[in-house]
Amino acid sequence: MATAPKEFTYQDVAEHNTKKDLYMVIHDKIYDATKFVDEHPGGEEVLLDVGGQDATEAFEDVGHSDEARETLEQLLVGDLKRQPGDPNPKASQPSLSPTANTSSAGLGTAAYAVVFIGGLVAFGAYQYLQQQQQATKA
Numbered sequence: 369m370a371t372a373p374k375e376f377t378y379q380d381v382a383e384h385n386t387k388k389d390l391y392m393v394i395h396d397k398i399y400d401a402t403k404f405v406d407e408h409p410g411g412e413e414v415l416l417d418v419g420g421q422d423a424t425e426a427f428e429d430v431g432h433s434d435e436a437r438e439t440l441e442q443l444l445v446g447d448l449k450r451q452p453g454d455p456n457p458k459a460s461q462p463s464l465s466p467t468a469n470t471s472s473a474g475l476g477t478a479a480y481a482v483v484f485i486g487g488l489v490a491f492g493a494y495q496y497l498q499q500q501q502q503a504t505k506a
């Protein structure tokens with residue numbers, strides 16, 4: 369029988385922050401890392417650091433392998449239930465803000481390119497006219 373995923377608030381998760389009882393939030397899902405602490409190739413210290421907290425950024429920053437993500441799925445215990453006043457989701461939409469930044473940077477570069485090319489054309493026209501004048505004088 370399929371059961372609805374258990375929901376935890378940040379406050380619930382924050383209570384599980386010891387080595388013997390270690391939950392963490394990654395991409396708005398709750399993982400029970402208690403059994404995994406001693407096995408973690410990255411050491412127990414880093415997991416204890418993010419115990420009871422949002423570990424999305426820490427987890428993604430390391431660039432964990434697909435195998436690590438599979439292990440993670442086995443530790444899943446529920447979903448995060450957001451409440452007003454909770455911290456913002458961390459890096460849960462990794463592609464959005466960098467893309468926005470890149471595109472605005474792209475626009476900025478395009479604007480500079482237009483000004484630069486415009487300047488070149490004006491300079492070329494000026495040179496051409498000067499040459500024409502010299503030619504008529506000679």
Ligand code: HEM
Nearest residue numbers: 401409410414415418423426427430432433435436439440
């Ligand atoms: C329950 C969540 C986590 C799981 C299941 C997990 C799993 C793994 C696995 C399987 C590896 C081996 C390399 C790989 O396959 O990518 C690894 C390496 C590593 N993990 Fe995690 N990890 C978790 C959370 C974290 C967090 C929150 C940090 C925080 C910084 C972290 C830091 C590292 C580091 C630094 C390594 C590299 C170790 C090395 O190559 O010497 N991990 N992790």
